[in-house]
Amino acid sequence: MANEGLKPIASLLLVLNFCMYVIVASIGGWALNFSINHGFVIGQGLELPAHFSPVYFPMGNQATGFFVVFALIAGVVGAAAAIAGVHHIRNWRYGSLPSAASSAVIAWGLTLLAMGLACKEIYLEGRNTRLRTMEAFLIILSATQFIYILAIHGVSSRT
Incomplete structure (x- = not known):
């Protein structure tokens, strides 16, 4: 029989992480939309302005x-991993663990990269x-996603 004691913890973390990843993806989508609407405008001669950067964001700093971009990717992959x-x-059996664990680890890796x-942006x-809200959520998600990975690995029997 599987370790049923970790199932409520994993369920709570799954819901929490899903909500936080959706918020991160929403704020990232807003920032990307704001950048597209208020970024560089290419002139009629199709000449790029001086110091053009394809990842220029009119708010924030050089790391924004x-x-x-990476927070948006982490948010979408994290939400998909939660689903x-x-x-x-x-199911809570060993047979359903590999898909959940692999997607959770990939989401955690992208979350660590965004964190x-x-x-760097905080610095x-x-x-x-x-x-700042997105930064805080990603820092919290880097810990809660790791705890979620540990919790789902609580399935110790091969049933």
């Missing part, structure tokens, strides 16, 4: 562009409250 984790929580860029300063 990379941070938003995939529902199958494992419902590293969040730390450089000069960002707005939405970016």
